[in-house]
Amino acid sequence: MDAIQKRFDATGKNGLPEAYLLGFSTEGDGRAIIANGNPDTADHQAVYVPGTESDLGNIEGGINRMVNVWHEADAKSDGKSVSTITWLGYDAPDSVWKDAPFPNYAYDGAPAFNHFLDGLEASHSGDSEPHRTVIAHSYGSTLVGAAAQTGHLNADDVIFAGSPGVRVSGADEMDVPKGHVWNEEADGDPVPDIGRWGHGGDRFIIPSDQEFGANQMTTDTEGHSGYWDETSYGPSRSLLNQALVVVGKGDNVPLKPPPDPWAHPTPGRM
Template sequence: GKSYLDSLPQPPKDGSPKDNAAWWNGLTPEQQTAHLSLNAAQVGALDGLPSTVRDEANRVVLAEKRAEFQLRLDSIPPAPKKYIGLGRAMRVNPEWREWDKRYADEIKTLEKNLKGMNAIQARFDSTGKEGLPEAYLLGFDTKGGGRAIVANGNPDTADHTAVFVPGTYTDITQTEKYIHHMSEMWKETHALVPGQNVSTVTWIGYDAPQSIVPEAMKKHYANDAAPDLNRFMAGLEYVQGGDDKSHTTLIGHSYGSTVLGAASNQGDLRTDDIIAVGSPGMLVEHAKDLDVEEGHVWSQSAGTLDDQVPLGGKFAGLGGDTEWWEEVLPFGTVWGSNVPSDEDFGANIMQNDAESHTDYWRDDSSSIENQAKVVAGQYGKVQRG
């Protein structure tokens, strides 16, 4: 199989969405089938390929990894008793200590990834329930914190597309929660535009900070994620047929909004609207500095008592560019930079009824309803805050 695969035309190295599409379209049906069977992980990761193709490839990878991880987990022997002896003579069992040293980390890794994979499969199985459309797996990997890019509805044919970028603590274990967020977003948006196609995408496509201090106070996580997000958005635009084919909205929650800012700073961010939710800062001082037309940046924040992340972002200096010497100063020294919920930032402030930093996507909330109105392009219906 490997020798046959190696004989076929290979995907372009670091290809653009256009390059990737040209390679795929240049293959014969037999060659395409071979790549899907023998090279599924690489095919599923190529921006610019049709979503149906990426979904087919990534489902192969998901099935293989899910089986592999479950078999590995099932093969681990049960833990011996942790303690032996009685009363004051009770002590930690040396056999348990050896078992824990050998297997504990592996069990944690396997269970973490299986939780995310099972959540993806559960979304596949829920297609048709409560009106949910077909799901498309546009990206999947178990490396690092894990990757999962899941779309409700085919983005290639969508009139309205929303891409959700989550923030701190994001990894593959959060897949179920974030898929639910975007499933509800699909329902809310679809209800506003009957007869039109809607796609809402959960983009767990980067290694997010795993702590508030110090990781979420650093910029490099956002700067490292930005090229991947830009490539993904460029790929979506390409398969849709151009920037005028779908109204696109990027939604960044918490540090996810910082990723949006970094992507905007690094290149041509392919979106019509940006929604920053509970944002600690977008690495720019004003909305006009972001890569969308004036009036198309939106913000939601529950207020300092319920959501302290925007205040924390001001302390960390995530609200704008800082000098090199400011980067090495203690946290809290760089104070006063704008975040999207500040009036001076210049975003459209949207009403919300969130009661905490993680409450902006509560079912039937005004927070998610207002976001959906932006996703649907119905700006006049948005309740202002």
């Protein structure tokens, strides 16, 4: 609660827009949904789904990530309004080793996520239809995949970061237009290859695999948690790429070259 209040107190500082508390509960591990900027009127909406070990007690990290996305997206939006949302609306796995290998957390949370996206659509009062991006980190991507697999994912773009697998084996199963699934895998991130055997769909394929069909965005961060980092010289490339997709400028995102077919492949990858 102190972290949420801290975000409210930051309104107006460094251009940060008003915050909106869209959902809150202290039951179980807790729930919280916090927006930067009014999603009902925003031209561009981005909804972030965090992963394993996320709960109300550490919501500040998720809030700060979407603050960073808001700043970079707003700077590239050509004057259009942006709202970025931290969606902790599900019971995330508590342990990487004991809980994250199982899909029930994803499937249990998927209906609530789909309902939330539908609610954003229904409540929007802007002059034109919003452009909506889903950003999912780690096990959050598994939930998003389950949401697309079991219902309608009401989104225009999907960004995965450090994904252990999304329950389906191809971008064409993500319920968004062709070419609008994006992926980031940073150097030194162990989660994608570890997770493929549990969440890689019926062919053990994850979004980082070429055959999945996602746009492989370049990254300049390291490890599993740095995709939203600022650096000493400004925002990281990993963060900037997400912001470009959020404001509908995915064509400007630099992509990784296809892998060398003569290199020794990792099992399940090309």
